[in-house]
Amino acid sequence: MKIHFIGIGGIGISGLAQYMHYKGHEISGSDISDTVITKKLRKLGITVTIPHDASAIANQDLVIHSAIIRPDNPEVVAAKAKGIEVLARREALLQILNNSKVYAVAGAHGKSTTTAILTSIMDGSSIIGAESKAFGSNVRYEKDNSIMIFEADESDGSFLNSNPYCAIVVNAEPEHMEYYDYNYELFYDSYKRFIKSAQYRVLNAEDKFLSTLVGEIDADWLYPSRDITNIEFILINDEPHTRFTLKDLGSFDVWGFGKHIALDAALAILAANESMDIELIREKILTFKGIKKRFDIVGVEEGSVIIDDYGHHPTEIKATFESVKEYALLKGFDKITAIWQPHKYSRTIDNLEEFINCFEGACELIILPVWAAGEAIREIDFKEKFKRYNLTMADNISRADNTITVMKDKEALKILDKGLIIGFGAGDLTYQIRGIA
Numbered sequence: 416m417k418i419h420f421i422g423i424g425g426i427g428i429s430g431l432a433q434y435m436h437y438k439g440h441e442i443s444g445s446d447i448s449d450t451v452i453t454k455k456l457r458k459l460g461i462t463v464t465i466p467h468d469a470s471a472i473a474n475q476d477l478v479i480h481s482a483i484i485r486p487d488n489p490e491v492v493a494a495k496a497k498g499i500e501v502l503a504r505r506e507a508l509l510q511i512l513n514n515s516k517v518y519a520v521a522g523a524h525g526k527s528t529t530t531a532i533l534t535s536i537m538d539g540s541s542i543i544g545a546e547s548k549a550f551g552s553n554v555r556y557e558k559d560n561s562i563m564i565f566e567a568d569e570s571d572g573s574f575l576n577s578n579p580y581c582a583i584v585v586n587a588e589p590e591h592m593e594y595y596d597y598n599y600e601l602f603y604d605s606y607k608r609f610i611k612s613a614q615y616r617v618l619n620a621e622d623k624f625l626s627t628l629v630g631e632i633d634a635d636w637l638y639p640s641r642d643i644t645n646i647e648f649i650l651i652n653d654e655p656h657t658r659f660t661l662k663d664l665g666s667f668d669v670w671g672f673g674k675h676i677a678l679d680a681a682l683a684i685l686a687a688n689e690s691m692d693i694e695l696i697r698e699k700i701l702t703f704k705g706i707k708k709r710f711d712i713v714g715v716e717e718g719s720v721i722i723d724d725y726g727h728h729p730t731e732i733k734a735t736f737e738s739v740k741e742y743a744l745l746k747g748f749d750k751i752t753a754i755w756q757p758h759k760y761s762r763t764i765d766n767l768e769e770f771i772n773c774f775e776g777a778c779e780l781i782i783l784p785v786w787a788a789g790e791a792i793r794e795i796d797f798k799e800k801f802k803r804y805n806l807t808m809a810d811n812i813s814r815a816d817n818t819i820t821v822m823k824d825k826e827a828l829k830i831l832d833k834g835l836i837i838g839f840g841a842g843d844l845t846y847q848i849r850g851i852a
Contacts, residue, residue: 420444421490422481423463424453427568428504430542430553431511436461437556445471445490469493479507482571505573512578515563518686519577521609522585524731525679527706529585530566533683535703536696539564546707570594574609582613583686587624588730593761617686635685643677648741655742664693670705673738710735713849716817720835723848727758727841729769740776743835750834756783756844760793771800780804781821786842814850
């Protein structure tokens with residue numbers, strides 16, 4: 416088929432586009448601007464149009480678009496005028512995944528890490544919502560294997576169309592509530608439908624909502640407080656690892672720091688253990704090397720380390736920040752500077768009190784403007800709300816070597832070149848902190 420993806424620069428849509436490209440389909444796509452992702456797609460031989468334009472629609476058989484694409488998008492209009500089938504991503508999943516044995520990982524946070532860990536353990540194709548550093552992509556394709564390890568997204572309800580053989584749920588915290596019209600019953604019912612649609616389930620029994628399903632749903636339940644024990648944070652070849660004991664299955668080492676890493680790894684291990692020998696799992700999990708933009712160590716020099724983290728939900732930021740403190744202790748740093756680029760006004764306002772408590776232990780907190788992600792600007796008094804921190808409000812940062820300059824009104828406010836510096840956010844902070852903005 417000839418398939419065109421509108422919004423192909425997004426991590427989720429780009430994953431589907433790459434997967435269908437590897438399956439032998441002729442792929443094209445478009446987005447509003449060029450990014451690292453669109454440039455990578457072009458190197459694969461995929462035609463990418465910037466920006467969206469009706470001329471990108473020629474004789475394709477199918478057009479697939481991301482959730483944020485509006486009905487008046489010129490390419491959607493052109494495709495419908497030509498009688499070409501147009502599907503939202505969530506609708507397209509029914510066609511793309513219908514012949515696969517899908518291990519679908521869901522949750523408000525932790526699902527990318529869990530999916531990537533499971534990908535390191537199991538053979539099969541994989542589509543992850545982040546780039547695995549083990550193979551330098553968010554997609555792995557194995558032609559002669561029906562297994563698909565898939566990061567299932569609840570943000571647009573698409574996880575309901577992921578055809579799960581195995582449903583793995585890290586947590587079911589309310590997120591993307593605007594899609595569910597702030598109807599919590601509808602939100603939780605969607606998770607329940609997703610879980611019940613699978614033959615095999617691996618669930619975190621201590622999640623507030625999932626715990627209500629114990630006894631109702633047959634699953635391999637994980638009780639982190641009692642099933643994950645002897646947690647240690649260690650350096651292996653100077654790389655951060657978490658060592659833990661899981662149930663009666665023995666000890667495991669996994670890349671990364673934190674109790675949340677042990678939880679993600681434990682869910683992946685239990686999912687794989689249905690069909691794999693535990694000793695092979697113990698060996699293969701060591702091939703996991705983290706994922707890009709999750710506790711991603713992007714700069715190391717004597718006296719300083721720079722870390723990029725995609726965390727944009729308060730629970731994941733808080734968990735990662737606890738790991739940061741452990742890492743700083745092991746590395747001998749006594750200063751931690753956190754740089755936060757809030758992601759979406761709606762998320763920030765809905766979770767403001769939780770965000771305020773995320774950065775305890777930071778010597779300094781630097782807050783950048785909200786990455787709006789298409790939302791209308793709303794007033795948030797960060798200066799007042801976060802006044803208990805050693806706070807700096809800035810416009811952006813720039814990086815040269817292992818030195819970060821904090822900018823306000825195009826002037827340098829301060830230089831960061833000592834201790835542990837970590838950036839949190841799902842916007843363009845990742846490029847600023849890597850020095851490629």
